[in-house]
Amino acid sequence: MRLTGLISAFAIALAAGSSSGLAVSAAASPTNVDVSQRHTNESEEAIAVNPTNPKNIVMVTNVDVPAAGMFEGVSFDGGKTWTTSLIGNNDNLGAACCDPSLSFDNYGNLFLAYLYNVGNFVPVALSTDGGLHFNLIANIAKPASSSSSTASERKGLFRFVDQPTITAAHNEVWTVFNGGGPMVATGAAVTGLGQVGSFSPVVVVPGSNNCTYGDVAIGPNGQVMNVCTLTESGQGGGRLYVSLDPDGLGPAPFGGSVFVAETHVGGFDFIPAQPDRSVDAEPGLAWDRTGGVHNGRVYLVYTLEVKNESDNMDIEVSYSDDQGATWSAPARVNDDATKNSQFLPKISLDPTSGNLAVVWYDSRNDLGLGGPGDTDGIPNDDAQFWGAFSTDGGLTFTRNSQISAGTSNSHDSGNHIDYGDYTGLSFYGGIAHPAWSDNSNSTGTNPDGTLHQLDVFTAAVPVPSR
Numbered sequence: 001m002r003l004t005g006l007i008s009a010f011a012i013a014l015a016a017g018s019s020s021g022l023a024v025s026a027a028a029s030p031t032n033v034d035v036s037q038r039h040t041n042e043s044e045e046a047i048a049v050n051p052t053n054p055k056n057i058v059m060v061t062n063v064d065v066p067a068a069g070m071f072e073g074v075s076f077d078g079g080k081t082w083t084t085s086l087i088g089n090n091d092n093l094g095a096a097c098c099d100p101s102l103s104f105d106n107y108g109n110l111f112l113a114y115l116y117n118v119g120n121f122v123p124v125a126l127s128t129d130g131g132l133h134f135n136l137i138a139n140i141a142k143p144a145s146s147s148s149s150t151a152s153e154r155k156g157l158f159r160f161v162d163q164p165t166i167t168a169a170h171n172e173v174w175t176v177f178n179g180g181g182p183m184v185a186t187g188a189a190v191t192g193l194g195q196v197g198s199f200s201p202v203v204v205v206p207g208s209n210n211c212t213y214g215d216v217a218i219g220p221n222g223q224v225m226n227v228c229t230l231t232e233s234g235q236g237g238g239r240l241y242v243s244l245d246p247d248g249l250g251p252a253p254f255g256g257s258v259f260v261a262e263t264h265v266g267g268f269d270f271i272p273a274q275p276d277r278s279v280d281a282e283p284g285l286a287w288d289r290t291g292g293v294h295n296g297r298v299y300l301v302y303t304l305e306v307k308n309e310s311d312n313m314d315i316e317v318s319y320s321d322d323q324g325a326t327w328s329a330p331a332r333v334n335d336d337a338t339k340n341s342q343f344l345p346k347i348s349l350d351p352t353s354g355n356l357a358v359v360w361y362d363s364r365n366d367l368g369l370g371g372p373g374d375t376d377g378i379p380n381d382d383a384q385f386w387g388a389f390s391t392d393g394g395l396t397f398t399r400n401s402q403i404s405a406g407t408s409n410s411h412d413s414g415n416h417i418d419y420g421d422y423t424g425l426s427f428y429g430g431i432a433h434p435a436w437s438d439n440s441n442s443t444g445t446n447p448d449g450t451l452h453q454l455d456v457f458t459a460a461v462p463v464p465s466r
Helices: 003-016
Strands: 042-049 057-063 070-075 083-087 089-091 094-104 110-116 122-127 135-140 162-169 172-178 183-192 212-218 224-230 239-245 258-262 269-271 274-279 284-287 298-305 313-320 342-349 356-362 384-390 424-428 431-438 455-458
Touching (some): 042 455, 083 089, 122 172, 224 284, 298 356, 313 342, 313 356, 342 424
Parallel strands (some): 094 162
Antiparallel strands (some): 094 110, 110 122, 212 224, 239 258, 269 274, 298 313
């Protein structure tokens, strides 16, 4: 290539913010904090910021040993230092397996949903002291078969329970999860700190049979929306559907499912960076309740495989201004010029501004050519953690920034679920607090060393000035 061609190629790469053989250095990563600093693997993180005290942040994640328990970290200084413990290790929370989900409400109640080691129940726990102590407040049992909307949904309900998600807002708390066939949902009224009513009878979300990997969001008038992915098997396919309960805890039921997008990402889509666990489209919702210019807008993030089985995956965000009836054309969040994988996104809306944060694992810097971003000379199997913001209602996103200071390889961790099924993110007061699994040992505090077992990391990431 002539010199002018090299200059042009470099300029294009720079404008795109991509990494190539002519690597372009990104801005320095924010200070990374290794929260767990323990032997063995931690993955599948949930994190939440207390709106009554934004310096109070709580993180809960899976552990692969001992037989029961989850790892918890509690911070009261904005995530700089953490008090850590195992919870659900046959204590008052029972024998916890995994899949934690966290949500603070405006009263300072912190809700935790998770799974037991044994049993088709989803436990819900409550903390009123910033995550220092939890008490079990509900065991969500299977619904009566008569609550199902179709014969196929009535048959074989609750073969298992999987990946519960909990969210709290507008004086209510809701949890949704896969009921071994359809998605199911239940909610409870909240009137103050520690004042939580009984959960309503569990209902099957209509049209959600064989739809899984869901999320739930609460709107400004108490509406509730569920999103899920059809189907949960195979590497191809992948269709996203949403369902709306127009009055939340009121008498109206969930309506029928509305198709949103094709993802080409199946429920078990194997990519080089997740060779053992695979990935799903991992859709997530965020609903604007700020009263601002985009009040009532609901956002949906998901993974799109550009061409089926290409491993060229992008992060997309669409929005709806009519409660999910119609959706905008998606905006591509990742700004790289590679055909590598971006996966396991998470979205969060700042209730103080209405701005959005999106984070994900990203293999853009792993071209198999060595150097930063490549640990083994194999392309697209290493990952870093990246993010971006939107300050204009999801129309555009800021230049992407690398959040993790190092590069990880999930297969080297020996964790049978790689990075897991999801990541964590909570955005409040202009600061995004992500949580991710990392074995780069960039902080020098992983007791298992570099590229061995995964620790859980976090950082405080401010909205950049344009």
